[in-house]
Amino acid sequence: MSNINRRDFLKRLGLGASVAGLAFAGCEKAAKKGSTDNVITGDIPEDKMTYRVNPKTGEKVSLLGYGCMRWPTVSQESGRDGGEELDQEVINDLVDTAIRHGVNYFDTSPAYCKGRSEGATGIALSRYPRESYYIATKLSNFAPSTWSREASLAMYHNSLKELQTDYIDYMLLHGVGMGNDGMEEFNKRYIDNGVLDFLMKEREAGRIRNLGFSYHGDIAVFDHLLSRHDEYKWDFVQIQLNYVDWKHAKEVNERNTNAEYLYNELARRDIPAIIMEPLLGGRLSNVPDHIVSRLKQRDPERSVASWAFRYAGSHPDVLTVLSGMTYKEHLEDNLRSFCPLKPLTDEDNMFLYETADLMMQYPTVPCNDCKYCMPCPYGLDIPSILLHYNKCINECNVPASRQSENYREARRAFLIGYDRSVPGLRQASHCIGCGQCAPHCPQSIDIPAELHRIDGMVERLKREV
Structure with missing residues (x-):
């Protein structure tokens, strides 16, 4: 598979910023994964640290x-x-x-x-x-x-x-x-x-x-x-x-x-x-x-x-x-x-x-959950918003359109998961674009732009019943 970056990926799909996250039609739903699934079990030696x-x-x-x-x-x-x-x-x-x-x-x-x-x-x-x-x-x-x-x-x-x-x-x-x-x-x-x-x-x-x-x-x-x-x-x-x-x-x-x-x-x-x-x-x-x-x-x-x-x-x-x-x-x-x-x-x-x-084919937001962007003066939970979006990208719960085979299931998973992960008053819809967060981000994410993009996606999913 060829190696392309996030920007090229979105260009090939012909997507604008407001719908960039809606690129995954046809993905099968992924099971919830943890970092310790199916790992070696048993006692851990206490004298073998490197x-x-x-x-x-x-x-x-x-x-x-x-x-x-x-x-x-x-x-x-x-x-x-x-x-x-x-x-x-x-x-x-x-x-x-x-x-x-x-x-x-x-x-x-x-x-x-x-x-x-x-x-x-x-x-x-x-x-x-x-x-x-x-x-x-x-x-x-x-x-x-x-x-x-x-x-x-x-x-x-x-x-x-x-x-x-x-x-x-x-x-x-x-x-x-x-x-x-x-x-x-x-x-x-x-x-x-x-x-x-x-x-x-x-x-x-x-x-x-x-x-x-x-x-x-x-x-x-x-x-x-x-x-x-x-x-x-x-x-x-x-x-x-x-x-x-x-x-x-x-x-x-x-x-x-x-x-x-x-x-x-x-x-x-x-x-x-x-x-x-x-x-x-x-x-x-x-x-x-x-x-x-x-x-x-x-x-x-x-x-x-x-x-x-x-x-x-x-x-x-x-x-x-x-x-x-x-x-x-x-x-x-x-x-x-x-x-x-x-x-x-x-x-x-x-x-x-x-x-x-x-x-690198998956255009997730490069948020490391360091929380340097917090606290938001308007109460947003910025890391939780970005991490929920990334999670749904990885699990293919961001449908491309109502014609997608998994649209209903993916839409429900994204919206319900969003409400559970981020309280309503702390969601992206409350971002006013003040920009106070962005200079503190070690990854140089344009946080207001990403929040507005995610909020636009959420509003679209809510309307598309």
Whole structure:
């Protein structure tokens, strides 16, 4: 099958933006898929975790890292702010399970879980000896109100307090390259205010053990920071890497950079890579049926998601692969992938690159559910809207017309699922196009345009009884 990008796909279909999502007549309805369907069962060994060595410190870091962006919450009825209270008891249990099986790297941020992730992570980890785990957090000074030296330093010191520690193992400049002008914003956040100089001095003092950055968007910023490596001496860099983004990142979004380039640039400078989005925001665990069949035929005992984790972990200059594991079954599945890692072969990699070519035929919205676009000033649940649309694209529940064989069933599934996934007052119809969300999106999605397109599709489906 030929490899075409999203824009070319829509052009060949002759679809305008308002009906771009209605391109899947004739699809058979897909069953609901989870990332742990038909996986290897049985006990997970507690002494088989694969570790990588930090070349600077000699630290043995677990190849599976715990991403703390999506900690579980309590029920909507008892939770604060509509079910957003973190469930500390469940978080503690997840951390206990992870540590028992050898996970020792935990990645959080002041921006995660509406500002509550660091506190919950600190509570869970403080029950263990400090030297038994590594904490990664970030200076997440996205908002202009936090660009001053005073505000940025206050955020840094608050991270130490929330995490109940007097030093950070892995400190990141968060999301460099974001914004309309990546270099201008980077300078305002970290250079003009002297914050990067401060963090480097904190590293000299030992309160930061490793200093790096997470990259999104503007490649000029990435290249600039690596060109200054002799001065900044980056200890690590966090990049988005998966078997789709290896060669197709720019096809998904023109501002993205293929992971092949990012990884190779780090490797030739001996800078360890931390991997984020190995599942591409969950999309590589919830793939179309024909992709599921393809992966299962090659290895029936492994989950769909395990292919993505093993792919990321098989790159030798990767220090750890982050996964935001909200549920224990996801944690257990990932532990099976890394306890120990069975590296992919060259033949396996070619198989996955061919799989990525096939996946690029499906014009989903490149939302990674990071929630950086939230909160919406008008109350929309932006990630849920986009993820429901993507789910229906993958499951072929977006009918092309009333003449489609599966029209009635697909229409009902889309509309009912939409109402269940997104409360009425938080749906796309309430978007006024203010544009406040778009500059915060690491994937550079034109969020208002996508919301208006999806709302137009919903209104059309409602009318076509």
